Amino acid sequence: MSQNILQLRDLEKIYPNGTHALKKLTLDIREGEFLVVIGLSGSGKSTLLRCLNRLIEPSGGSILFAGRDVTFLKGSELREYRRQIGMIFQQFNLIRRRSVLYNVLSGALGTMPVWQSILGRFPEELQQEAMRSLEIVGLKDKPLIRADALSGGQQQRVAIARSLMQKPRILLADEPVASLDPATSHSVMQYLERINKEFGTTIICNLHFLSLVRRYATRVVALKGGELVFEGNPHDIDEAWFKRIYGEDAIEVQID
Amino acid sequence: MASTSPRSVFQAFVLDVFFGVYLAITLHRIIWHRVLLNSEPNELTMPLAIVYGSIGVVLAILLHAMKASPGRKIFGLTIPGWRDALAVHMLWIAGVATVVTSWVVTKVSLIDLFSGDRLQRAGQLFGSLFTPEFSIAGQAASAMVETIYLSLMATLLALPITFVLGFLSARNLMKQNNTTFVVYNLVRIATNFTRSIEPLIWAIIFSVWVGIGPFAGMLALMVHTIASLAKLYSEQIENIDPGPMEAIEATGASPLQVVWFAVVPQIVIPFLSFTIYRWDINVRMATIIGLVGGGGIGDLLMQYQGLGRWNEVGLIVLLIAAVVWLMDYISAKVREAIQ
Incomplete structure (x- = not known):
């Protein structure tokens, strides 16, 4: 099988307020897989994703990226590492008052000298590349529209285009469809699937709906109280597993 | 108990x-x-x-x-x-x-307020004020123009300094490490102290320093503008949506790029709105600052008041009221338009 792109060893996160969000988490993530992380709100899914690109500092354990320890990277080395990992968010996190193109271009900031980016001088190649990214997500006719004038699903696609500017080896998706309606959810998930299949980008995605998990994931892990409680094939999550992950009173909700 | x-x-x-x-x-x-x-x-x-x-x-x-x-x-x-x-x-x-x-x-003393001859004196004064002397209109207008421009200058010169100080005194940006947090506290202490001194007192200080005139008034307004706007700016920065910052940080951007691309677009409009409002306040304050030698219309008011020429004072008061009302109206309209 393919290689492990990320190896987590005994990863720990304890917040200053005492919340123990991740407990001795050990997990291998294979290059090119579509990994979905499930679990209740507060189970540590978001913390896990943000530890992977070090938006949140782990309290213990280690993260290996392509065999290299990235747990303690600092400054330009950390930024160099983050450039290889794209990220999209539940609330899209676009710069709302700026154009779609401006938002997509901001994904390339890590590759530009600071002064050049602040003067707004994005090289011609980057602009063309931004247009290609927009084409991939089906928005090439909207580069000059203000980001907040788009619908939720379109905004999430702009966010995907922004992350494509990094030519990422891994794409982290934190609840990417939780603010969207069912039809739009599938559209966004299909773009992620396409990026996964066409560019071989590893996807690590937090999701709530099991129907989406079964449809898109190549592998599933479940977190409960910061611990890994399930790891395997999405179709192996039966009634019993569901109740173990989500609690006895949980009822599965379908999204079509 | x-x-x-x-x-x-x-x-x-x-x-x-x-x-x-x-x-x-x-x-x-x-x-x-x-x-x-x-x-x-x-x-x-x-x-x-x-x-x-x-x-x-x-x-x-x-x-x-x-x-x-x-x-x-x-x-x-x-x-x-x-x-x-x-x-x-x-x-x-x-x-x-x-x-x-x-x-x-x-x-x-109710006697001082309402006794016959006192009331008569007040009546004369109000009578003069309400029959303004229009022959000094030209002189008053040029003094008013001086006031408007000196308050504009104070606002503009304060702007770049305030912009930087606003970021340095925003808790969410400066809490990241100990060095920046020390800077944050120093800037906070300095601006809080400066702000607690009224512009009138700054005008007295500067009129001794650089001499009586519009320059002293401008400096007084500038110092107070820096201190009060820096607080408004930093509060605005503290209230931004942190999501875009997280997104830009995740792309591997440097801290300066994060501020420029994720913070600045969120605050430009409110900053502009605060600044216009501040100019409006400065025009109002400039008339008061003139009273202690800060130049402009306030200076003229003090001169005629000293001579007891109340009809002239009446015209000046009328002019101040008109300009303050107009500035208030325009700044409200402009702030509404850019929202």
Whole structure:
């Protein structure tokens, strides 16, 4: 099988307020897989994703990226590492008052000298590349529209285009469809699937709906109280597993 | 009884000493001498101050020990019954003594306000004010223009400094490490201190420093503008949506790029709106600052007031009111338009 792109060893996160969000988490993530992380709100899914690109500092354990320890990277080395990992968010996190193109271009900031980016001088190649990214997500006719004038699903696609500017080896998706309606959810998930299949980008995605998990994931892990409680094939999550992950009173909700 | 911890008993005692000394001074010097005897009390010398202090402390110890003191009442530490009633009486007596003292110290006089010849004088004054002298309109207008431009200059010169200080005093940006947090605290202390000094006092300082005139007034307004706008700016930065910052940080951007691309777009409009509002405030303040030698229309007002030419003063007041109203209206419209 393919290689492990990320190896987590005994990863720990304890917040200053005492919340123990991740407990001795050990997990291998294979290059090119579509990994979905499930679990209740507060189970540590978001913390896990943000530890992977070090938006949140782990309290213990280690993260290996392509065999290299990235747990303690600092400054330009950390930024160099983050450039290889794209990220999209539940609330899209676009710069709302700026154009779609401006938002997509901001994904390339890590590759530009600071002064050049602040003067707004994005090289011609980057602009063309931004247009290609927009084409991939089906928005090439909207580069000059203000980001907040788009619908939720379109905004999430702009966010995907922004992350494509990094030519990422891994794409982290934190609840990417939780603010969207069912039809739009599938559209966004299909773009992620396409990026996964066409560019071989590893996807690590937090999701709530099991129907989406079964449809898109190549592998599933479940977190409960910061611990890994399930790891395997999405179709192996039966009634019993569901109740173990989500609690006895949980009822599965379908999204079509 | 709320709590009988030694700490609150001590705090109650400190209050009792304050009440004791305060009552000794106000009851003797103001109520007894000024109100009842209508005479000037003796000059407050050191030995006399010690006498008041001793009476107050003795009173405090006595009442505190009896558990009938006002301080104990405030902390809920009195014994119900006559002791509690005594403490309540002390509290209202202190309240009444305070109101009477304020009245006496302010030299409130209804006779001065409403006696016949005083009213006549006021009538003449208002009459002059309401028949403005239009022959000085040109002079007044050019002084007004000076005021508007000097307040614009103060606002513009303050802008770049405030912009930088706003970021340096935003908690969410500066809390990241110890060095930046020290800078944050230093900037906060400096701007808080500067802001607590009124522009009028800054104008006095600068009119001594650079001489009387519009330059001194401009500097005074600039300093106060920097201090107050920096606070508004930093509050705006603290209230931004952190999502875009997280997204830009995740792309591998440097901290400066994060600020420029994720923070600045969110704050440009509110900053602009605050700045226009501040110019409006500065025009208003500039008229006052002129009174102490800050140039512009306030200067002119003081000159005519000194000569007792109230018709001219009337015109100037009219002009100030018109310009302030107009600035207020325009700045509200502009701020509405850019939202």
